[in-house]
Amino acid sequence: MAWRCPELLAPAGDWECARAAVENGADAVYFGLERFNARLRAHNFTEADLPELMAYLHSRGVRGYVTFNTLVFADELASAERSLRAIVAAGVDAAIVQDIGVCRLIRQISPDFAIHASTQMTVTSAAGVDFVRELGCALVVLARECSLAEIAKIRTATAERPLPLEIFVHGALCVAYSGQCLTSEALGGRSANRGECAQACRLPYELVADGERVDLGERAYLLSPQDLAGIDLIPELLPAGLASLKIEGRLKSPEYVASVTRVYRQALDRAAAELEKTGPVDPASYYALEMAFSRGLSTGWLEGIDNQRLVHARYGKKRGVYLGEVLRVQEGTVELVLEAPLKPGDGVVFDGGRPDEPEQGGRVYMVEMHHSLARVGFGRGDIRWRRVQPGDKLWKTSDPELERRVRRSFAPGAAPFQRPVHLQVSGRPGEALVLEAQDESGRLVRVQSSLPLAEAHKHTLDTERLAEQLGRLGGTPFKLGALDNHIEGAVHLPVSELNRLRREVVERLIALRAEPLRWQSHPTPAAPRVNGEAPTLAEPELIALVRSFAQLDAVLDSGLRTVYCELEDVRQYRRAVERARAAGATLFVAPPRIAKMGEEWILSQVRASGADGYLVRNYDHLHYFASERCVGDFSLNVANPLAAKYLKERYALERLTASYDLNVAQLSALLAGAPPAWFEITIHQHMPLFHMEHCVFCAFLSEGTDHTNCGRPCERVEVQLRDRVGSAHPLKADAGCRNTLFNARAQSAAEYVQHLVGLGARYLRVEFLNDPPERVGTVLDSYRKLLAGQMSGSELWRELKLFNQLGVTRGQLPY
Structure with a gap:
């Protein structure tokens, strides 16, 4: 059964990341500008970059969305308006927005410019979808905490007035609901709602129950979820009717963008072509995802709540591919049974389950195999061996050979990623040959030969010959999709003329695609103040x-x-x-x-x-x-x-x-x-501070997965999480079993x-x-x-x- 393939949306923190996304099959990219975006630490683009960036993306058949996804303060509305006007004028495909006021501001500027409701708007239900639709949004990015079952319920409940739905399918998971985390703001004056998250969720915490520290062994990163990887769920995501699948990572490297985008592009194309025959994801794809960036991979909340699986709590930083457990340590070498390939030049790190101590790691100099046992050597002075012990876990964090291969996919001069183009050929003897080309978005160009078609006695322009000549699209952003031959009779045209037609149709189609979108725009500036009743003089x-x-x-x-x-x-x-x-x-x-x-x-x-x-x-x-x-x-x-x-x-x-x-x-x-x-x-x-679907009570004070089998320790125990400076922050659960950590x-x-x-x-x-x-x-x-x-x-x-x-x-x- 064939399914409509959702858009694959990739992050672009800079120009190199944008090229990495485009050349590895992204249908759209999202990126931020200097202000008003939730990843201010990314390199980001400038307003002056927009025309060139959008022309590049559109010429390659890729949509571009600006992340305007922070709260905007009252004294910033005039500045926000200027930025939004530049975005609209540049023909950006949509703005991803958190602030309700910004949605209203956009509608004052333009009646038709597309608004995407950010995951920062915390939409978790049909009521949320209805809210953002009425606000003027054309698409909503659901909260990461929504499961596939809940997404299905949302679609059913909004079926009479559907709104396209987007979900995150890969990347880092915030432990708190996006748009509802005040930790960085409260503890350090760096608001996550302003693009300055300090990632306090990735730090170690001690669990304190009824005033006593709970010994959790090597588990200390109690609020650091594994990274999301929905790759195994692609066959289920396609029939879910989602409009877009989003990859997280505007702070990640172009190699990460390229690797992850390519893996999901291949999986989506495979699944869309033969959903019922799609087998498990191949190990090479998992390897690429883990090496790109991984704190451990899981399906997050997509398969429902499993508090034991979501947060393993062993570490809060990148790991990569698991190599095995150290069996023996000698000065300069370790021995272990390898569970993944390892070669000289790879980078590794030792995980001793001691989060309060510096980790050891470095480049591998030597790998010797003795039956199933591997002896791994390192350079002199690279490792402090007194901190490496039998039982430590070894992780591969870097594979230079893979990184070089990935970089070649988007390096200058590399073969471009190609999208199918539909060609239609028509004509009859004595008339010009007409060649029409239509891309996947429906853009159409038409060219015709400068020579008339001649009757052919041999080398007739049949469909096979046309496909062979017109399908020579190497080095262009296109590959031959369907070819409809409507030529009447047996005709001939010189190969040189067919080549010219092919080149012209490609050039014109690229130029057409690069034209900016034309949104309507109102010249009247937005008023910074709103009307209302006069201020009250009542006592406070x-x-x-x-x-x-x-x-x-x-x-x-x-x-x-x-x-x-x-x-x-x-x-x-x-x-x-x-x-x-x-x-x-x-x-x-x-x-x-x-x-x-x-x-x-x-x-x-x-x-x-x-x-x-x-x-x-x-x-x-x-x-x-x-x-x-x-x-x-x-x-x-x-x-x-x-x-x-x-x-x-x-x-x-x-x-x-x-x-x-x-x-x-x-x-x-x-x-x-x-x-x-x-x-x-x-x-x-x-x-x-944190407001979470993740239940710390369930995860670390029970063996249950959710409220149905945890025994509800939240009703019996007072819990605090003690941070690195000794502050014990109170933890509370609510009627929905969600947790809030308070300062x-x-x-x-x-x-x-x-x-x-x-x-x-x-x-x-x-x-x-x-x-x-x-x-x-x-x-x-x-x-x-x-x-x-x-x-x-x-x-x-x-x-x-x-x-x-x-x-x-x-x-x-x-x-």
């Missing part, structure tokens, strides 16, 4: 978020009018509502941060509480609680007035929590760009509150995590004094440092 209101009944009672005793409640067991919300009503307070309850297909029962339980309102956190919540009082939470990533206006007006939200990516200057710009009464600002909290230290905006109030901020939130009830009352009383002018921000800051054993942090808030 303090709102508390609690995570236990003891905290709830303490807040109610303090007399606060509005309280938010977030409990792991959503069935307990009804009891929380009853307590708040009895105290005369308004209670909003919070559903879990992620919603997936089949989890509607959780939202039903939340609504059954009869709460006064809901703290909505995702697209499902916006739809499900549309008729209720709602406040948008920080996870909606509102960073600019355009995003705020769309969400507030489209979904009638009472207010929106400002993104946690904003510092005080950026918060100030947001309050200046839209009515301050629209916003709620969190001034005290333990910042949520050990509370973050306070005490020193900036009066400034924000002076700008019109009126809704200020204080969040509690594991705080005992006596501290809850004390903290709230102190912030009330601050708002009343009875205490300065610096005085409160010093007081908070005394309250909290670990002190407090300003986090990302300073200017």
Whole structure:
């Protein structure tokens, strides 16, 4: 059975990577510019590169997408608009976008320019697909955490109004939901939502359960998933109806791009041609993938949740191909049974399962085989042999011969990757021969001979002869696909004329393909400020978020009018509502941060509480609680007035929590760009760092794979993850069994509150995590004094440092 082959989308961090992708069979590439892209550490392209880059890609039949996939702050909208206009004018095929406000900005600039919803938008359900479609997106990149079964449910639920779906099929996996990770921002001021991820997930952590360190042996990289490799699932991905399969790696080398793209191109072509006869992936392909870059390969979440398999926790950096276990160590050599080929010149590393010690490795100088045993030698001084022991695992990290072979695929002068072209020939004796060429995208050119066709007595232009002559497309981006011969009668044309026609049709088709796309464009600039009601002059209101009944009672005793409640067991919300009503307070309850297909029962339980309102956190919540009082939470990533206006007006939200990516200057710009009464600002909290589908409780405190067989240790044990500097970060599970790791230290905006109030901020939130009830009352009383002018921000800051054993942090808030 034949299937429509999805687009193969490859990364391009620079020109060399773009050529590597094109020459190894990518249908499209994605790349970033100097700003507003989620991989600022890549070399990236400039706006001035766009015309040349797009002409190159299009001439080769390859689409190009710009990654405009970061949050954009209020004071950056004018700059973002200029960049977007350059992107539209250059004929880029689409922009991959995270920010809701940027989607609105693009539609102000151009009514038809294609928008792709980035995986940073955290779309996990049909409601998310509907949301981005209404926003104006032409395609959505689903969250990496979606399984094939969940993707099928999304397609079924959106069948009446389908939107093309894209998924990641290979590369590094973020342990946290993309667009929902605040770790780099909170701990180092480098926001993942701004392209500056510091990869804290790849560092070692200790597991602390009920205050005691858990001995996990050599497992220390508790948050570092194996890399994604969906190569074995290609036969299942084709009938899934996906529009695009995406390879991760804009920070990777051109050799990585070339190797991985070629492996998937070959697998897709094989599967599309004969799906039912496709056998297992050949070992050479696996070898190429592992040598390109690998922390271990798995299918990620595509086959469902398996917490034991996702994170092996032995290492967090590139390994490559496993060679075997060291049996004997002598000065200068080791002995082992090789499980993969090894030759002099290859690079290796020894893994001793001791993540706190430097690893040993280097180039192999000698490989001697004695039956099944290999003796491997190294150069003098390359290895510190006292750190290599029997039992260590040996990995091949470099294969120079393979790297040279891969580089030849995209080196200058290499044979270009060829795409099929459909030729049609027509004519009759006494008239010109007409040659039409159509590429895979439907572009059509027509040329005709300068000589008329003559009647032939021999060497007739039959289909075989035409294919032989016109199919000589070596050195061009084309290969002969179908050939339709509509010539009437027996005719002849000189070979030289056929060659000229072939050259002309190739040149004209390349030129046609290189022409930029023509998108519509509106000249009116976007307004940096949005309209709304006049700023309120009401007194600032303090709102508390609690995570236990003891905290709830303490807040109610303090007399606060509005309280938010977030409990792991959503069935307990009804009891929380009853307590708040009895105290005369308004209670909003919070559903879990992620919603997936089949989890509607959780939202039903939340609504059954009869709460006064809901703290909505995702697209499902916006739809499900549309008729209720709602406040948008920080996870909606509102960073600019355009995003705020769309969400507030489209979904009638009472207010929106400002993104946690904003510092005080950026918060100030947001309050200046839209009515301050629209916003709620969190001034005290333990910042949520990682929000994960990966369940640490299940993976390391049970032998189960998921919630069905883990025994639910999350209900019995208090867990923290201790980092390299000794901070023990609390870990919580929610009703969907997703984990959130919170910052050990509370973050306070005490020193900036009066400034924000002076700008019109009126809704200020204080969040509690594991705080005992006596501290809850004390903290709230102190912030009330601050708002009343009875205490300065610096005085409160010093007081908070005394309250909290670990002190407090300003986090990302300073200017």
